[in-house]
Amino acid sequence: MGRKAGEQRARVTTALDHLRQQIGLALGAARNARETAEYELARLQLEQLVVRTGLERAAHDSHITERANEPAMAEVLSWLRSVRSEFYREWADGPNRLREIVAASAPGPAGRPPGDWLGRVGSSSGVSAPQLWRIGSSTVDGSAAGRTPGTELTFDVAVPLLDESHLAITSAPNTRPAVDAIVENLLMRVLSTFEPGAVKIHLWDVGQLTAVLPSFYALTRTSAVTVHDPTRLVDLLDEFAGHIRRIHSYTMQAGYPSLRALRAATGKRAEPWRIAVLYGNGEDLHPEQIRDLKRVASGALDAGISLILVDVPTVLGGSVETISMLDERHALTSMTGSDLVVTLDPPLPSGQVTTAAGRIAEALVAKQGGPRSFADLLPTEYGRESSARELRAPVGFFQGEPVEVVIGDATPHALIGGPSGSGKTNFLYALLGSLTARYSPDELALYLLDFKEGVSFAGLAPGRKDESWLPHARLVGVNVNTDREFGLALLRFLAEELRRRSAAAKEHEVTNLEELREQDPEGHWPRIVAVIDEFQYLFAERDTVTALATSLLEDLARRGRSQGIHLILASQDIAGIDAFWGKPAVFEQCTLRIAMPKARRVLADTNQAAVAAPKWHAVVNHDSGIAHGNQLAHVPDASGKGVFPALQRELWQAYAGHGQPRLFDGAHAPALEDSAAFTSLAPAERPRALVGQSIDVADAAHSVELSAAPGRNLAVLGTSAKEALSILDSATRSLARQYRQGDVEFVLCCLVDRCLPAVRELTDRLVAEGHKAGLVAADDLTEVVTTSAAALAGLETPRILVLYGVDAALPALEHKEPGKQSGLDHLRTLLKQGPGRGLHVLGWWRGVARLKDTLGFAGTDDIGAWAALDVQGNELAPFCAGQVVHWSPRQDRALFFDRTTHSSPEVIIPFHRTEASDE
Structure with missing residues (x-):
């Protein structure tokens, strides 16, 4: 037992001695490694110090000399000198x-x-x-x-x-x-x-x-x-x-x-x-x-x-x-x-x-140079630029250098603001001139609309004094402050063009205009720029026009950029636009901002550059009005007498093959003889009666088709004799152009004495054109409707009854002999059954209630189309399928509704009636 314990103690002692030996070796190795590391660190630190100081100056640096004299560091300087010598030997030249x-x-x-x-x-x-x-x-x-x-x-x-x-x-x-x-x-x-x-x-x-x-x-x-x-x-x-x-x-x-x-x-x-x-x-x-x-x-x-x-x-x-x-x-x-x-x-x-x-x-x-002129904005050669990627044109100068406006994907739409007299119109002319001089009409199409009472853009269409026009312009609308519907029509047209371009892009599997033009080089895809001056008039009232215009404008602003449709919205007072409050979509897309001197709310709220801008200058900003995007530009005189017209005439001559723009002037009613809708009429199986000019981008007219369907009669409502005479005159004359001589009979009766000369003149005109036409006396109206009703079943020749002031005849028509029908009963028969037998009534009632009295309990079905003059909208609901009608009477305008073609009434412009003395 004692021997075993001694052996065990010996083994433990041996193991401990071996462990102590291994620990000693490990500690020695660690000590040596640390000394080596400290040496290397000291060497590297000395090398770094010498390199920073420079070898030549190191010899005179006491701190470096003291460290270099240490035995372990003595070789650092000599090693660095050898490295430098080796480097210079390799780089002798x-x-x-x-x-x-x-x-x-x-x-x-x-x-x-x-x-x-x-x-x-x-x-x-x-x-x-x-x-x-x-x-x-x-x-x-x-x-x-x-x-x-x-x-x-x-x-x-x-x-x-x-x-x-x-x-x-x-x-x-x-x-x-x-x-x-x-x-x-x-x-x-x-x-x-x-x-x-x-x-x-x-x-x-x-x-x-x-x-x-x-x-x-x-x-x-x-x-x-x-x-x-x-x-x-x-x-x-x-x-x-x-x-x-x-x-x-x-x-x-x-x-x-x-x-x-x-x-x-x-x-x-x-x-x-x-x-x-x-x-x-x-x-x-x-x-x-x-x-x-x-x-x-x-x-x-x-x-x-x-x-x-x-x-x-x-x-x-x-x-x-x-x-x-x-x-x-x-x-x-x-x-x-x-x-x-x-x-x-x-x-x-x-x-x-x-x-x-x-x-x-x-x-x-x-x-x-000194102040630059409009000519300095123009290139040496016209129409050399491509609009596939973007539109780029100088609009002014800053310290002699041109300041450009860029309209493209990054800055698709522009907002221009400036109070009256600040130079906004002049800026628009400078912009339009610079653009049209660089891009041909095949590269740039302009749609120009001015809502204020003025003619800012009128000179861009042919006129009496100057037959030239701006060949890039497709539409010029002026004096449309009371015709907000025309602005809406322009937005609808642009929305339809956007749909057409989007469909073409989808067909060619592209996403933007530049790619579409590459894939469809034979297509006609110019960039479209729509300039709407005083655009806030579009949103002047809280009605359906404002609601539709806001929706269309937001969609165009958001999607138009990719298909090359750009908006330039200009106004004297941006702060007054209530329609966009809470609807920032349009303003956010108008990343290009141009502020005239003293303009408000065009630039960012914290950007006050426009306040200090001098006259004849503009602040051009492509960064949504943030201050860092400001570029001050002196804008040359582009609206002075003869300045822009000189460029326009040159462009007109250079692009002679491009047709003239459609001119819409809200201050002037078009003459029937000048309407393409009238001059293009020819004999037809289903004639249409023109009632007035459409407020639309296209030069078109509203009409009523006089087919055999029930209710194909026309009623004119209101007391305004001028417009009533115009509508019935254009309806009758347009129908006459669609019948051959002898194929139709016109019967006219006027119960308003002051209108009798005009009706007599129309009758004479119809006769002169070879048609059967007769003017019957007011007292004979009862007999006319009675005989017409009696002959209705066997009527062989189409007959048009044109009645002026029907309500004035109601007392006579209501007279009824015992056992017989009254003249009013016969008139109601003509209204109800006449269209199916080839007889149509074009009548003028001077009040909605009087038309109701004429129709009696038959309802409104027998009047399929009507044109309201000085009649309030709430009176028209029974004749418009019960819908709410937003209409307040406007001078030289009428509200037209044809239940077979319209979902809601539309505003029309009665044609200017040319009297015989004017011809």
Whole structure:
């Protein structure tokens, strides 16, 4: 037992000794690994310190020397020197190659000595920019490059700027003048490279209350240089943030990732470059300023903005190069590394800089010129642009540069506002002129509607003084402030066109107009622009017109963009449109906003740019009115006497094959003789009686078909003799054109004495045309209806009874002899049975109640069509299937209803009745 216990104790002791040995080995290995790691870390830290300081200066740095003298660190400096020597042996021709690279990447003023360019105005178009811009030179010992020891090799040093990188400059004590010299050198090289206006410079200095870079004073009076308030950095950053958003939206819409890519693809400089020089004082900016600055820097290069930060301690996003000043003549740069000292170019002679800035300013002013004219908006050749993708046209100028309006998928619809006298009509003419000069009528179709009492667009249709018209115009509507139905008709027409285009797109399996035109090149698919001036009249009342117009407008605004249908809505007072309150769909789609001076609620609520806009200017905004999208434009005089007509006549002659537009003038009733619906009439089996002009996009008329169906009679209701005579005159004359001579008999009877001359004139006209026509005396009406009723069964020739003032004959017609029917009974028989036997009544009753008395208990079925004049809508419900009729009498208008064709009454314009004395 004791022996076993001893053996066990021995095994435990052996195991413990082995464990202690393994733990010792592990601890030793860990200690060695830690010492090795600490050595490597110390070595790497020393290497980093030497690289940052530079090998040449490291030998004179006491801290580095002290550490390098440690036995374990002694080899670090020698190892770094061997690495550098090996690098230079492999790159013996490095300085020459650097000179070649800078020469190729910094051509002209970007890299040449100042004497070659300072004082000359740049001529580059600004499509592409040099990649590098010279700031100085650097020197290396030739021995490091395989040359004789002591030989100095010098090469140019340049930094990227436009489109390539931002630049951060850190000063040293007493080096502010040298920093200014670097900035002045870079800016003057840039300004001297490009044509005036291609670059805009923004200067901000937190410590300056006066002008920054005084040699540029001449340029601060132009658009080339802007000095910003040192206390309002937020304004500058907000301006740039808005600019970046606008450019990003613009380039993305065009399908390019950046402004540089867009310029390279199109060969055009869409926007000037912008350089912002921000002078700090070495202190941190406010946190919100740092946040905004970083946000701007991250997207600035793609938007053509380069930042030069001086003593602004922050780390920017994106590409940033640095210049760290050592003294007034030397600096370190991120382009050359910390081991090479850059000798900065000497400052440009201040007098020569001032002279050069003055010349550039003069050239920019000369280029921008004075006030531009309407002719400056027009291209050299008409009709050369394609509207497949979008419509684009300048409408004005800002500091000599054109300001464009873009109508396409991104900005499909426009809202234009401005009080009376603010230039809204002039802007519309400038826009229409610029568009029609660039796009042919096959590319652009215009539908123009002016609700106010004026003739803004009347001159675009042929007139008595000028036979020309705007060939792009398909419809011109003026003086339609009381004819809201015409605006509704236009929206219905556009909705039908949208349906037609959508069906074609579906058939060709495409989604937008550009693709449809590619797949159907033989189709006729112009972009449609509908301009509705004073459009708020459409929604002036709370009725069915407003409800339908709102629904149609919302649908067109939402879906029209994809099929090339665009709305331009203009108004003097946007604030008064109640119909859209709570229905923002239309306004949200009107991303293009144009605000005339003093306009309200066109731009965003916080955007007050229109308040300060001067006369003859407009604020053009493609970003739904947000302030960052503002573009101020001086709009030339386009509405002056003879200005637009001169362009119109040229376009009319150039596109002679395009027909004239349909002109709808609400202030003038059309003559029956001028109506295409009347002149096109010919003998027909089922004649139609024209009652008035349709309020529609098409030049059409409303009519009543006088078939054999029951109720095919026409009643005119109201006391207005002028309109009643017109309706019965047009109905009778139109019917006469559809019968051959001898095939119809007209019987006319007038019971209103003052209308008798007009009825007699109509009778004579019918006789002169070869028809059977007779005018019977009022006292003979009872006999006429009695004999007509008796002969009804054997009637062989169609007969039209035209009765004026039927209600005046009711007392005589009601007279009844014992055992016989009254004349009124016979009239009711004619109304009920006549259409089936070829007899129709066209009658005028001067009141709804009197028509009811005429019809008696037979109801309203015997009057299938009626035209109401000065009759209130609530009186007409019995003759309109009981539906509520919204109608208030309007001068020279009538409400027409034909129960066989209409679901609800429609407003018509009675034709102007031409008297014999007028012919």
